[in-house]
Amino acid sequence: MLLKQKKQWPLVVMAFLWMTFTNVSAQAKKLKDTTPEQRAKMQTEWMTTKLALNTSQIQKVSALNLQYAQKNEPIIQSSENKLSKFKKMKALQREKSNALSQILDAAQYQKYQEIKDQMIQTLKEKRK
Numbered sequence: 001m002l003l004k005q006k007k008q009w010p011l012v013v014m015a016f017l018w019m020t021f022t023n024v025s026a027q028a029k030k031l032k033d034t035t036p037e038q039r040a041k042m043q044t045e046w047m048t049t050k051l052a053l054n055t056s057q058i059q060k061v062s063a064l065n066l067q068y069a070q071k072n073e074p075i076i077q078s079s080e081n082k083l084s085k086f087k088k089m090k091a092l093q094r095e096k097s098n099a100l101s102q103i104l105d106a107a108q109y110q111k112y113q114e115i116k117d118q119m120i121q122t123l124k125e126k127r128k
Contacts, residue, residue, distance in 0.1 A: 032076060036069035039065075039072075040062065040066040040068075041062075043065045043069070044058065044061055044062045047061055047065075050111070051111055057103055057108075060103045061100070064099055064103065068093075068095075068096045072089060075088050075092075097112075097113075100112065
């Protein structure tokens with residue numbers, strides 16, 4: 001099970017970063033090759049592990065991840081320019097974060113924000 005999670009980790013991180021912050025062409029290709037259901041499942045598994053979600057939270061987060069993966073799908077598949085996609089995805093990510101704040105407890109949400117900020121920093125460093 002742990003090996004399976006390690007193999008999925010890069011794709012989960014990539015999907016999370018891409019949906020949150022950028023449209024790097026290699027990431028875009030991988031995202032276009034996955035379904036919203038696959039992306040939502042990977043995100044839920046990642047969040048369950050990293051944020052120690054309880055059963056009720058897992059169900060709510062799973063539904064939320066699927067909802068936003070489906071909202072992101074037309075953007076991911078579109079031929080719009082990177083900046084346009086980025087703006088749309090960032091707006092959706094803000095909405096999703098607000099919804100997550102209602103599902104997660106304060107400590108979990110803070111950890112989620114910290115991980116997200118760390119991923120942003122890593123992305124910025126890679127782009128230099």
